[in-house]
Amino acid sequence: xxxxxxxxxxxxxxxxxxxxxxxxxxxxxxxxxxxxxxxxxxxxxxxxxxxxxxxxxxxxxxxxxxxxxxxxxxxxxxxxxxxxxxxxxxxxx
Amino acid sequence: xxxxxxxxxxxxxxxxxxxxxxxxxxxxxxxxxxxxxxxxxxxxxxxxxxxxxxxxxxxxxxxxxxxxxxxxxxxxxxxxxxxxxxxxxxxxxxxxxxxxxxxxxxxxxxxxxxxxxxxxxxxxxxxxxxxxxxxxxxxxxxxxxxxxxxxxxxxxxxxxxxxxxxxxxxxxxxxxxxxxxxxxxxxxxxxxxxxxxxxxxxxxxxxxxxxxxxxxxxxxxxxxxxxxxxxxxxxxxxxxxxxxxxxxxxxxxxxxxxxxxxxxxxxxxxxxxxxxxxxxxxxxxxxxxxxxxxxxxxxxxxxxxxxxxxxxxxxxxxxxxxxxxxxxxxxxxxxxxxxxxxxxxxxxxxxxxxxxxxxxxxxxxxxxxxxxxxxxxxxxxxxxxxxxxxxxxxxxxxxxxxxxxxxxxxxxxxxxxxxxxxxxxxxxxxxxxxxxxxxxxxxxxxxxxxxxxxxxxxxxxxxxxxxxxxxxxxxxxxxxxxxxxxxxxxxxxxxxxxxxxxxxxxxxxxxxxxxxxxxxxxxxxxxxxxxxxxxxxxxxxxxxxxxxxxxxxxxxxxxxxxxxxxxxxxxxxxxxxxxxxxxxxxxxxx
Numbered sequence: 001x002x003x004x005x006x007x008x009x010x011x012x013x014x015x016x017x018x019x020x021x022x023x024x025x026x027x028x029x030x031x032x033x034x035x036x037x038x039x040x041x042x043x044x045x046x047x048x049x050x051x052x053x054x055x056x057x058x059x060x061x062x063x064x065x066x067x068x069x070x071x072x073x074x075x076x077x078x079x080x081x082x083x084x085x086x087x088x089x090x091x092x093x
Numbered sequence: 094x095x096x097x098x099x100x101x102x103x104x105x106x107x108x109x110x111x112x113x114x115x116x117x118x119x120x121x122x123x124x125x126x127x128x129x130x131x132x133x134x135x136x137x138x139x140x141x142x143x144x145x146x147x148x149x150x151x152x153x154x155x156x157x158x159x160x161x162x163x164x165x166x167x168x169x170x171x172x173x174x175x176x177x178x179x180x181x182x183x184x185x186x187x188x189x190x191x192x193x194x195x196x197x198x199x200x201x202x203x204x205x206x207x208x209x210x211x212x213x214x215x216x217x218x219x220x221x222x223x224x225x226x227x228x229x230x231x232x233x234x235x236x237x238x239x240x241x242x243x244x245x246x247x248x249x250x251x252x253x254x255x256x257x258x259x260x261x262x263x264x265x266x267x268x269x270x271x272x273x274x275x276x277x278x279x280x281x282x283x284x285x286x287x288x289x290x291x292x293x294x295x296x297x298x299x300x301x302x303x304x305x306x307x308x309x310x311x312x313x314x315x316x317x318x319x320x321x322x323x324x325x326x327x328x329x330x331x332x333x334x335x336x337x338x339x340x341x342x343x344x345x346x347x348x349x350x351x352x353x354x355x356x357x358x359x360x361x362x363x364x365x366x367x368x369x370x371x372x373x374x375x376x377x378x379x380x381x382x383x384x385x386x387x388x389x390x391x392x393x394x395x396x397x398x399x400x401x402x403x404x405x406x407x408x409x410x411x412x413x414x415x416x417x418x419x420x421x422x423x424x425x426x427x428x429x430x431x432x433x434x435x436x437x438x439x440x441x442x443x444x445x446x447x448x449x450x451x452x453x454x455x456x457x458x459x460x461x462x463x464x465x466x467x468x469x470x471x472x473x474x475x476x477x478x479x480x481x482x483x484x485x486x487x488x489x490x491x492x493x494x495x496x497x498x499x500x501x502x503x504x505x506x507x508x509x510x511x512x513x514x515x516x517x518x519x520x521x522x523x524x525x526x527x528x529x530x531x532x533x534x535x536x537x538x539x540x541x542x543x544x545x546x547x548x549x550x551x552x553x554x555x556x557x558x559x560x561x562x563x564x565x566x567x568x569x570x571x572x573x574x575x576x577x578x579x580x581x582x583x584x585x586x587x588x589x590x591x592x593x594x595x596x597x598x599x600x601x602x603x604x605x606x607x608x609x610x611x612x613x614x615x616x617x618x619x620x621x622x623x624x625x626x627x628x629x630x631x632x633x634x635x636x637x638x639x640x641x642x643x644x645x646x647x648x649x650x651x652x653x654x655x656x657x658x659x660x661x662x663x664x665x666x667x668x669x670x671x672x673x674x675x676x677x678x679x680x681x682x683x
Contacts, residue, residue, distance in 0.1 A: 027318075028317050028318065031316070031317065031318060031319075032315055032316070032317075035315075035316050045175075046191070046192055049175075049178070049189050049190070049191060050191055052178075052186050052189060053186055053189045053191065053267055053269060055186070056185055056186040056187070056189075056269035056270070057269045059185065060269060060270065060342075061338060061339050061342035061343070062273070062342060062346075065342075065346075077660065078588065078656075080588060082589075082660075084665060084666060086665070
C-alpha cells in the first residue's frame with residue numbers, strides 16, 4: 001500500500017518539476033518580449049522628439065517669413081489694409 | 094544420499110589438522126590494535142574537517158560567495174532619463190534633448206590598430222590624424238575622443254569595429270529658435286546641466302532622475318530576469334514658457350533692424366501681457382546661437398532686459414506725478430512755471446526744450462525736468478521712496494531667473510533735496526528694463542500691480558493695489574498725450590490703436606561721471622481704452638552723431654513691436670485706422 005503511494009508521489013514530483021521548467025522557460029521568453037517592446041517604445045519616443053524638433057525647425061517664424069516674402073511675394077499686413085469684422089456674442093455661439 | 098548431505102552440512106575442516114577456516118592460525122591478527130585506531134582517528138578527523146569546511150562555506154563566507162556568483166551573471170543597468178522639453182505658450186518646442194553618443198577610447202588598444210582604420214576614424218570624428226593621435230597619446234585607460242556625436246556618425250564609427258573604441262549614450266540639447274530665443278531659454282553644458290536662462294532657473298524640474306535595474310543576463314547578453322524591483326527613471330518635467338514665439342521673433346527682428354539703423358551697441362525689448370503678467374517676448378541683442386557656442390563673449394550672453402540696471406531718465410516721471418495726483422497735491426490742470434533754470438543748493442536743473450508755464454499734464458507730455466522736480470519737492474522723501482519701492486524699484490524682481498538686477502535706490506533718509514528732485518525724473522536711481530515694464534503695470538491695470546511670470550499661467554494672479562483707479566486713468570490720458578501731436582513720441586503711434594507711454598533718454602555713467610553716451614528707452618502700453626500689452630524697449634548707445642533720444646530712436650521700435658503684438662493677439666482696434674505717422678523707416682519689416 002505505502003509502496004504504491006510513494007510511486008504516485010514520485011510521479012507527482014516529476015510532473016511538477018517539468019511544469020516548473022516549462023513555466024520558467026515561458027516566463028523568460030515573455031520577459032524578452034517585454035524587453036523588446038520597451039526598447040521599441042523608447043526608440044519611438046526618441047523619434048517623436050526628433051520629429052517635434054523638426055516641426056519646430058521647419059515652422060520657425062524666421063523661415064516662414066523669408067519664404068513668404070521671397071517665394072510667395074507676400075507683404076506684411078498693415079492696419080490700413082485690414083478689414084476688421086466685429087463678431088457679436090450671439091453669433092459666436 | 095541423506096547421510097552425505099548431513100556430512101556436507103558440517104563445517105569444513107582443514108585437511109591436515111581438521112581446523113575450521115575461521116580459526117585458521119594464519120588469519121590470527123598479528124597487527125597491534127593502535128594501527129586500526131589510528132586509521133579510525135584519521136578518518137574521523139577528515140570528516141570533521143569536511144564538516145567544518147562545509148560549515149565555513151555555507152554559513153560564514155556565504156555572502157562573499159554569493160556575491161562572487163552573482164557578479165558572474167547579474168548586471169546593474171542604468172536607466173536613462175530625458176531632460177524635459179521647453180516649449181512656448183503654444184506648444185512649439187524651444188529646447189529638446191536628442192540622444193547622441195560620446196566616443197571614448199582605450200588608447201593602447203586603438204594605437205595597436207592598423208593605420209588606415211585610425212585615419213578613417215579621424216575623418217569620421219572631423220579631426221586630423223595628428224590631432225587624434227595627440228588625444229590618444231595618454232597614460233589614461235579612458236580618453237574621450239569626441240562628445241555629442243550624432244547617431245548617424247557614431248553608427249559609422251561602430252561599423253569600423255576598431256578595438257578599444259567605445260561609445261556611450263548621452264543627450265544633446267537642440268534649440269530650434271536659435272538666436273531669437275537664446276536669452277530666455279538659455280542652454281545646457283555637455284553634462285546636460287543648465288547654464289543660463291530658464292535652463293538654469295528650472296534646472297531641478299527639467300533634469301530627470303536616473304533609474305536603475307538589476308538583472309540576470311544570459312551568455313548572449315539577453316536580459317533574462319529582474320533580480321529586484323526596477324528603480325524607475327523619472328523624465329524631467331516639460332516646461333511651458335509664457336513666451337509667444339511669433340511675437341518674440343518679430344520683436345527680435347525689429348530690434349535688430351533698429352540697432353543697425355542707429356548704429357547702437359546693444360538693445361533689449363520686453364512685451365508683457367497686462368491681464369496675466371506673463372512675459373510674451375523678451376529679446377536682447379547682441380545675441381548668440383545656443384546650438385553653436387564655440388565663440389561666446391560676455392556681451393552676447395548678457396540678458397540686458399533683466400541684468401542691466403541703468404538710470405532710466407524721464408521714464409520715471411509718471412511715478413512721481415501719479416504720487417502727487419494720488420495724494421491730491423496737484424491736479425492735472427495745476428500750472429507750474431518751468432522757464433529758466435531751477436537752482437537747488439549748488440546744482441542747476443534745466444530742460445532740453447524750454448517752455449513757459451505748463452500744466453501737470455503738459456509736464457508729462459513735454460517731459461519737463463524742471464516741472465517734475467518742482468512737483469517732487471512738494472512731497473516727503475519717504476513718500477516717494479515708498480512709492481518707488483512698491484512698484485518694484487530697488488528690489489529684485491519676484492521671479493526665478495538667474496542674474497536679475499536689483500537696481501539701486503538709496504534709503505530716503507540720506508536723500509538731499511537735489512537728489513530727490515533728480516530721482517523724480519530718473520537720475521541717481523537705476524532700474525532694469527523689466528522693472529520698468531513691470532512698474533508701468535499700475536497705469537495699465539487701473540492701479541494694480543501683479544507679479545511677472547516667464548512660465549505660462551493657468552489663471553491670472555491676484556493684484557496688489559498701488560494707486561487708485563482714478564489716478565491710473567488720469568495718468569493713462571497724460572501718457573497718451575505723449576504720443577499725441579504735441580508730445581515727445583509721436584512716432585510711438587500705432588495705426589488703429591491708441592497707445593500711451595513715456596520716452597526716456599539717460600546719460601550713461603562711467604567712473605562716476607556722466608559721459609556722452611546714451612540709453613534711449615520707451616515704455617508704454619496699448620490699447621489705451623483697455624490695455625492688453627506693455628512694451629518696454631531700450632537702446633544702448635545709439636550713435637551720438639545721429640538721433641539718440643528716446644523719441645526718434647526707441648519710439649518707432651515700440652510702435653512696430655506693439656503693432657505686431659496686437660495683431661498676433663487679435664486685439665480689436667480702438668480707434669479709426671488712419672496713418673498719422675510719418676514713415677518711420679521700418680515699414681519694410683512688417
